[in-house]
Amino acid sequence: MEPDPDDPNVAVDANGFRFRRVVTRVEMVVEGLTYDVETTSYEELSDEEYCRRMYALLRDYRREEEEEAAAAAEDNTSRGCKRARLSASDDAVRGLPEARAGGAGECAVCLQDFGAEDTLRAMPCAHAFHQDCILRWLRVNHVCPLCRHALPTQQDEEEDEDDDSEDDDDSDEDDD
Known part of the structure; x- marks a missing residue:
């Protein structure tokens, strides 16, 4: 139908x-x-x-x-x-300035209060952490634990080295 x-x-x-x-x-x-x-x-x-x-x-x-x-x-x-899981580059970690706590605040990694004599490391974003805490953190991460500000990674450094060696190879060819 x-x-x-x-x-x-x-x-x-x-x-x-x-x-x-x-x-x-x-x-x-x-x-x-x-x-x-x-x-x-x-x-x-x-x-x-x-x-x-x-x-x-x-x-x-x-x-x-x-x-x-x-x-x-x-x-x-x-x-x-x-x-x-990209770790921060060794150069970036070594470049973090030391700071003194003066007794105010707490470490966002271990959640312990800063002691007056504690040695801290300051990230480029100005967040500070216990030196041991942030160094351990940056072995497995490349970002600030608070704001996710990224540091250069080992991979970035390796790529830069590869680029530099290619540039050197190119300049050697130009000399010929």
């Missing part, structure tokens, strides 16, 4: 096939996807069969989307962990 063309719930697709508007909404959900319906037109499918095929299409699409999202999340997590 063919749908009544005057029925407001009937739509015609680009190929001229008529079907109920509810099915049109389902198609919009899966816009851009192709699904092999074995050369059978929508008109030839019963409503039940069409819904079964659309359900299978949506289920497969959702499964693929979930798998892609899980893979992307895993990739981002592993990259994020690598970034978080």
Whole structure:
């Protein structure tokens, strides 16, 4: 039985096939996807069969989307962990100025109050920490524990050394 063309719930697709508007909404959900319906037109499918095929299409699409999202999340997590575990460069750590506490404040790493005679190290962002605490922190992180101000990393230094050696190689070639 063919749908009544005057029925407001009937739509015609680009190929001229008529079907109920509810099915049109389902198609919009899966816009851009192709699904092999074995050369059978929508008109030839019963409503039940069409819904079964659309359900299978949506289920497969959702499964693929979930798998892609899980893979992307895993990739981002592993990259994020690598970034978080970059240690500060030795030069950057050696360059941190010493400071005296004077008895005010607390170390954000160990949460102990500063003693009057404690030796502190100040980060470029001006946050100060017990010397031992911040040195231990910077062995596994390259950012301030309070504000996340980044110090150069070992990797940055290695890349700079590689760039410098390439520049030296280039200048040697220019001399020839």
